[in-house]
Amino acid sequence: MEQVKRAKKLSGLGTRAVWAGESGNRWQRATQVPVALSVSFGYEDLDEWLEVAQGKAPGHIYSRNTNPTVAVFEEKVRDMESAEAATSFSSGMAAVSNTLFALLSPGDRVVSIKDTYGGTNKIFREFLPRFGIEVSLCETNDADSIEKAIGQGCKVLYLESPTNPTIKIVDLGRLARAAHRHKALVIVDNTFATPINQQPLRLGADLVIHSATKFLGGHADALGGVVCGRADLVAKIYHFREINGASLDPMSAYLLLRGMKTLHLRIARQNESATEIARFLESHPNVVKVFYPGLKSHENYKVARRQMTGFGGVLSFVIKGGFDSVKTFLPRLRVAHLAANLGAVETIAGPPATTSHVELTEAERAAAGIPEALIRYSVGIEDAEDLIADLSQALDQVHARRSRVRS
Numbered sequence: 034m035e036q037v038k039r040a041k042k043l044s045g046l047g048t049r050a051v052w053a054g055e056s057g058n059r060w061q062r063a064t065q066v067p068v069a070l071s072v073s074f075g076y077e078d079l080d081e082w083l084e085v086a087q088g089k090a091p092g093h094i095y096s097r098n099t100n101p102t103v104a105v106f107e108e109k110v111r112d113m114e115s116a117e118a119a120t121s122f123s124s125g126m127a128a129v130s131n132t133l134f135a136l137l138s139p140g141d142r143v144v145s146i147k148d149t150y151g152g153t154n155k156i157f158r159e160f161l162p163r164f165g166i167e168v169s170l171c172e173t174n175d176a177d178s179i180e181k182a183i184g185q186g187c188k189v190l191y192l193e194s195p196t197n198p199t200i201k202i203v204d205l206g207r208l209a210r211a212a213h214r215h216k217a218l219v220i221v222d223n224t225f226a227t228p229i230n231q232q233p234l235r236l237g238a239d240l241v242i243h244s245a246t247k248f249l250g251g252h253a254d255a256l257g258g259v260v261c262g263r264a265d266l267v268a269k270i271y272h273f274r275e276i277n278g279a280s281l282d283p284m285s286a287y288l289l290l291r292g293m294k295t296l297h298l299r300i301a302r303q304n305e306s307a308t309e310i311a312r313f314l315e316s317h318p319n320v321v322k323v324f325y326p327g328l329k330s331h332e333n334y335k336v337a338r339r340q341m342t343g344f345g346g347v348l349s350f351v352i353k354g355g356f357d358s359v360k361t362f363l364p365r366l367r368v369a370h371l372a373a374n375l376g377a378v379e380t381i382a383g384p385p386a387t388t389s390h391v392e393l394t395e396a397e398r399a400a401a402g403i404p405e406a407l408i409r410y411s412v413g414i415e416d417a418e419d420l421i422a423d424l425s426q427a428l429d430q431v432h433a434r435r436s437r438v439r440s
């Protein structure tokens with residue numbers, strides 16, 4: 034009880050990252066949340082069992098529905114996003130797909146942007162249309178055309194910002210207002226920003242989605258997803274998920290919870306290092322273009338300044354010489370790990386063809402305006418000067434190699 038009171042008075046996001054959801058009854062007074070690796074929960078009193086089963090009393094029945102460890106994870110995210118309610122999933126894609134399928138029916142229309150995460154894009158192009166749901170995907174940077182599409186009928190406006198892999202920034206406040214004028218629901222994938230850098234519910238969103246696999250967990254050791262926001266909507270999505278069965282595993286929930294306790298520290302470091310690295314890359318002669326919302330040269334710099342409190346740990350850049358130089362540049366990086374993930378303590382690099390847009394064909398990637406020599410670079414928590422030295426030596430070698438080939 035005392036802990037509950039104490040946690041309520043504290044309101045900084047760092048304090049909430051550590052303490053939110055953590056207070057309450059503890060098994061044997063353990064400091065850390067126990068991992069409840071139990072599928073079921075038993076009751077001797079049939080009346081109590083019935084009340085819990087009907088949701089009239091707190092408690093757990095079966096872990097596909099709810100689980101004590103998973104509930105703590107949901108509560109931490111709910112608190113940090115200042116949401117009414119939250120529910121979790123086995124992965125970020127489970128969160129995205131369950132949310133869309135729970136809220137949409139045949140005949141409904143979704144408006145979204147072309148630059149959503151590759152898997153989300155597949156849901157829009159391949160799966161929703163099969164169920165008679167119309168999808169309108171607009172140019173990400175064209176707010177006027179998004180507003181126009183909303184005006185043509187819209188049940189759900191689905192946004193993502195910053196986007197993947199060209200790190201565009203969508204004006205969430207403006208588009209949420211437009212959607213609400215047409216009684217549409219607004220969903221924002223906040224994976225890249227995290228609640229530390231951006232709070233979509235404050236900007237007008239009804240629901241926020243995270244792939245917890247990325248920054249929330251932060252250690253590339255657990256898959257998970259979460260949706261939070263308006264309680265009536267979350268209840269609907271929870272009901273779909275408990276039947277559909279894409280539930281978060283308690284062990285993963287524990288790992289995500291442990292990761293979240295350092296979220297504010299990691300994000301502060303990643304914001305700082307990514308800004309330094311983006312400036313270094315922008316000044317390098319072998320770099321054609323850098324995409325990072327913290328750079329004044331970024332197309333959406335002003336919107337980013339307005340709606341974000343930090344610019345995030347992910348940037349991308351185009352190097353000279355096309356995909357051939359990507360193939361020589363990437364293996365020369367010594368610190369960055371070459372993989373499809375992002376948002377971890379390790380710096381991770383890769384081209385969109387094997388990372389964010391692996392689900393798309395080459396033609397679809399070209400149509401999405403993704404340059405062939407683009408590299409996505411997710412900044413970890415290593416020393417920024419080591420990362421810059423690493424990038425510098427790899428960029429110089431690519432250049433040396435290219436000069437030799439030419440001569």
Ligand SMILES: *Cc1c(COP(=O)(O)O)cnc(C)c1O
Nearest residue numbers: 124125126150222224244246257
């Ligand atoms: C990774 C990612 C997802 C999907 O999450 P998984 O946990 O891999 O299923 C959704 N949205 C964004 C922005 C992502 O980066």
